[in-house]
Amino acid sequence: MDGTYGLNREDYDDDQAGEAPPPVIGGRERRMQVRAYDYWSSLLDGRACPLIQDLDPASIADFGPHSVLLDFSRSIEDPTIAYLGRALRDECGMIQGIRTVSDVPRGSLLSRLTDHYLQILANSAPIGFEAEFVNNAGLPTMYRGILMPFTSDGNAIDYVYGVINWKHGAPAALSDELERQVADVLTLEPLPELLDPFAAQTPEPAFESDASPAAAEVLPELASSADDGLMDALAAARISAEDARESEGRAHGALYAAIGRAYDFALAAEAEPEAYAELLQDEGLKVQARAPMTPIVKLVFGATYDKTRLTEYAAALSFARHQNIGRGEMAEFLTRYPGGLKAIVQAERARRAPAARPDKSERAREALRNRAPQAVIEIETGDSEFVVLLARRIEPGKVAILGPVDDTAFVEKAVRKIAG
Numbered sequence: 001m002d003g004t005y006g007l008n009r010e011d012y013d014d015d016q017a018g019e020a021p022p023p024v025i026g027g028r029e030r031r032m033q034v035r036a037y038d039y040w041s042s043l044l045d046g047r048a049c050p051l052i053q054d055l056d057p058a059s060i061a062d063f064g065p066h067s068v069l070l071d072f073s074r075s076i077e078d079p080t081i082a083y084l085g086r087a088l089r090d091e092c093g094m095i096q097g098i099r100t101v102s103d104v105p106r107g108s109l110l111s112r113l114t115d116h117y118l119q120i121l122a123n124s125a126p127i128g129f130e131a132e133f134v135n136n137a138g139l140p141t142m143y144r145g146i147l148m149p150f151t152s153d154g155n156a157i158d159y160v161y162g163v164i165n166w167k168h169g170a171p172a173a174l175s176d177e178l179e180r181q182v183a184d185v186l187t188l189e190p191l192p193e194l195l196d197p198f199a200a201q202t203p204e205p206a207f208e209s210d211a212s213p214a215a216a217e218v219l220p221e222l223a224s225s226a227d228d229g230l231m232d233a234l235a236a237a238r239i240s241a242e243d244a245r246e247s248e249g250r251a252h253g254a255l256y257a258a259i260g261r262a263y264d265f266a267l268a269a270e271a272e273p274e275a276y277a278e279l280l281q282d283e284g285l286k287v288q289a290r291a292p293m294t295p296i297v298k299l300v301f302g303a304t305y306d307k308t309r310l311t312e313y314a315a316a317l318s319f320a321r322h323q324n325i326g327r328g329e330m331a332e333f334l335t336r337y338p339g340g341l342k343a344i345v346q347a348e349r350a351r352r353a354p355a356a357r358p359d360k361s362e363r364a365r366e367a368l369r370n371r372a373p374q375a376v377i378e379i380e381t382g383d384s385e386f387v388v389l390l391a392r393r394i395e396p397g398k399v400a401i402l403g404p405v406d407d408t409a410f411v412e413k414a415v416r417k418i419a420g
C-alpha cells in the first residue's frame with residue numbers, strides 16, 4: 001500500500017481507524033505517530049501552528065532519533081535539513097555531509113519522507129503517510145511517517161518536522177529460498193533427524209525498527225581523518241554535537257568531543273576558504289572579526305542553540321587556535337587543561353581584554369618630578385606631593401604667595417596642564 005492522509009487524533013486509535021496498518025508494521029509505528037502528533041498538539045497553545053522556537057528535536061528521546069526538521073526560510077524548492085536524527089541518518093547511511101533536500105539520495109528512506117513536504121505547505125496541517133519499498137540495500141522496507149508544520153513568526157509555515165518509523169524484511173532472494181526449503185521439507189517424512197538440523201539452519205526473516213550501529217562505529221575514523229573535506233568535517237561535527245545534546249548533564253566527554261570536532265571543522269574551513277564562504281552565504285551567516293569562531297559553532301550546534309553556550313564554545317575554539325592546537329587534539333586539550341572548558345573560556349576572555357589605559361595623571365606627575373624648580377619657599381601645604389598655590393603679582397617678576405588651593409580635582413587638572 002502507498003498513500004497519504006490528513007490527520008486527526010482519532011485516526012490513530014487502532015480500533016477506530018478507517019484503514020488498518022499493514023500487518024508487518026503493526027501497532028508500534030502507529031503509536032509513535034500518536035506520540036509525535038500529541039507532542040505537536042501540545043505545542044499549539046491556542047495557535048493554528050506551533051512555534052519553531054518551542055521545538056528541540058535533540059531533546060526528544062522517544063522519537064527524536066527517528067525525525068528530520070526541514071527549514072524553508074532559505075528556499076521552498078530546496079529546504080535546508082536543520083536536524084536529522086541518528087536512527088534515521090544511520091538507516092539511510094547519511095554519514096557524509098548533507099545540507100538540503102537535494103542532497104538526499106533518491107531511493108533512500110529519508111527521501112520517502114521528504115517527498116511529501118510540499119503537501120504540508122498546501123494543507124497547513126499534519127500529513128500522515130505509509131507505504132513499502134525496496135531500499136538501496138535491497139531490503140523490503142515498510143514504513144509509516146507523519147509530517148507536522150511549524151512557524152517562526154506565528155503566520156507563515158517555514159518549518160516542517162517529520163517522524164518516520166520502519167521495518168526491514170528479508171531480501172527477496174532470501175525469501176524465495178526460504179519458501180523453496182519449506183516446500184521441500186513439506187514433501188519429506190517428518191523425521192527428527194531431518195527436522196532438527198533444518199530448524200537449526202533455516203534463516204529467519206529479520207525485522208528491526210532501529211538502524212544498525214555500523215555507521216556510528218565508522219564515524220570516529222571518518223571524523224578524525226586528515227583527508228576529510230569541509231562538508232565531511234561539518235557532518236562529523238554535527239553528529240558529535242547531537243551526541244553531546246543527548247548526553248547533556250552527564251560526563252563532559254561527549255561535549256568535549258563535539259567541541260573537538262567543531263575545532264577540526266574550523267581548521268578545515270581555514271584550508272578551504274572559498275567553500276567555507278559559500279557555506280556561510282548559503283546559511284545566511286557572516287564572520288565578524290571580533291568573533292571569528294561564532295559561525296563555526298552555529299553551523300555545528302545550530303543557530304538556535306543556547307547563545308551563552310555558543311559564545312563559550314566559540315571562545316574555546318579561538319583560544320585553542322591561538323595556542324596552535326592541532327587537528328584531532330582539541331578534546332584532549334580540554335580534558336587536560338586545569339579547570340576544563342570554563343577555565344579556557346576565562347583565559348580567552350582575559351586574552352581579549354583591552355590593555356589598561358595609561359594613567360595620564362601619573363604620567364604628568366612623573367614629568368613634573370623631573371622638571372627643575374623655578375623657586376623653593378617654605379610654606380605649610382599639608383601632605384600632598386603636588387599643591388597649587390594662589391599668588392598675587394605685586395610687580396614685574398615678583399609675586400606674593402597667598403596660600404594653597406584645597407581642591408584635589410583642581411590640583412590634578414593643574415598638574416596635567418603644567419606637564420603639557
